[in-house]
Amino acid sequence: MKMADVCQVFKNAGMTDVVSILASGNIVFSSDKKAGELKGILEKAMSEHFSYEAYLFIKSQEEIEQFWNGNPFEKNEELHSYTFVGNNGVEKVLMQEFENAVKAAHEDAKIVNNIFYWQVPKGNTLDSTFGKILGKKSMKDQFTSRNINTFEKILKKIS
Structure with a gap:
């Protein structure tokens, strides 16, 4: 759209x-x-x-700042960092999925202030075992993910 x-x-x-x-x-x-x-x-x-069933996640400016400021990963040009925005408690479900997944070298996940962050080598996002959760139909109304840089762009637009 x-x-x-x-x-x-x-x-x-x-x-x-x-x-x-x-x-x-x-x-x-x-x-x-x-x-x-x-x-x-x-x-x-x-x-x-x-004409589709929409699922939205509404976040305030303060919440967007928390997503950006809580990022536990250092910037690395060879890695993508993602933040998952979702329903309360989804971070625990995501961490369980991550812990059960086969991981690529340098792939990591952390929960900071009830926010799930994931870092993965560039080019492996959708190929990684954990990355396949992004397309799970059973989870589509539970979360969405964004590259951490998106939050920086949003905050610049708001300011």
Whole structure:
């Protein structure tokens, strides 16, 4: 789906200052409503407009800062670092999956402040045993993942 269309759905649902970050479904917007209420409003609007069952994770600026600042991994040009945004407790499920997975050299995972972080060699994201969880249909409404650099881009846009 085109991010311009997604932004229009958000605007039509009453959100203001709507802008997309990258082409991966990251939408920054303003609203005076609480996250739980926004989740219901926006999932319904997205589902109706795009004719699919939408699952959204609504995070405040403070929460985005926590994702960025909590990253336990040092920057390494040969590794990707990901943060998983999800339902309460999903970090424990993800860690269990990671512990049971066959790991590539330098692949690691940590939980910091109830946030799951994963680091994997570039080129191995979808090939790694753990990476296959990203496509599990049974988990699609439990979490989404983003490269840690996405949070930096979001914070720059918000500032």
